[in-house]
Amino acid sequence: MVKTQELSVKTKGNCDVVNITEQIGAAVTLSGISAGTITLFNVGSTAGITTTEYEPGLANYDLKAAFEKIAPESARYEHEETWHDDNGHSHVRASLLGPSLVVPIVDGRLTLGTWQQIILIDFDTRPRTRTVVCQMVGDPDR
Ligand code: ZN
Numbered sequence: 675m676v677k678t679q680e681l682s683v684k685t686k687g688n689c690d691v692v693n694i695t696e697q698i699g700a701a702v703t704l705s706g707i708s709a710g711t712i713t714l715f716n717v718g719s720t721a722g723i724t725t726t727e728y729e730p731g732l733a734n735y736d737l738k739a740a741f742e743k744i745a746p747e748s749a750r751y752e753h754e755e756t757w758h759d760d761n762g763h764s765h766v767r768a769s770l771l772g773p774s775l776v777v778p779i780v781d782g783r784l785t786l787g788t789w790q791q792i793i794l795i796d797f798d799t800r801p802r803t804r805t806v807v808c809q810m811v812g813d814p815d816r
Pocket residue numbers: 753757759760761762765
């Protein structure tokens with residue numbers, strides 16, 4: 675069977691790292707799917723989804739520092755010349771991270787590691803409310 679849910683995620687923008695593991699786990703429980711996969715997809719081109727060990731060093735500093743090296747905020751972007759906005763770096767970072775993640779569901783649970791959390795990173799330059807589409811495909815029986 676296929677079950678689809680949408681999550682609404684408020685962010686502060688500017689590389690805000692939001693831990694969405696609990697909501698995703700709740701969506702899996704609500705779906706009743708015991709064996710299958712969940713696909714998470716951020717709607718929009720300035721945020722991405724991945725996993726990390728969610729602790730203050732990584733969440734508040736290290737990931738931001740890495741993205742600043744890869745696509746610096748102060749660099750010149752053709753996107754900004756064309757559209758007269760300020761988020762060329764946001765788009766480049768989001769494209770490199772990717773908008774989606776697939777996690778296997780086994781025995782009705784996400785197969786995450788002990789410290790592995792699902793995060794949404796919002797690269798835009800202002801607070802946003804993000805929509806994450808959660809689509810679960812699988813079997814209710816084991
Ligand atoms: Zn833009």
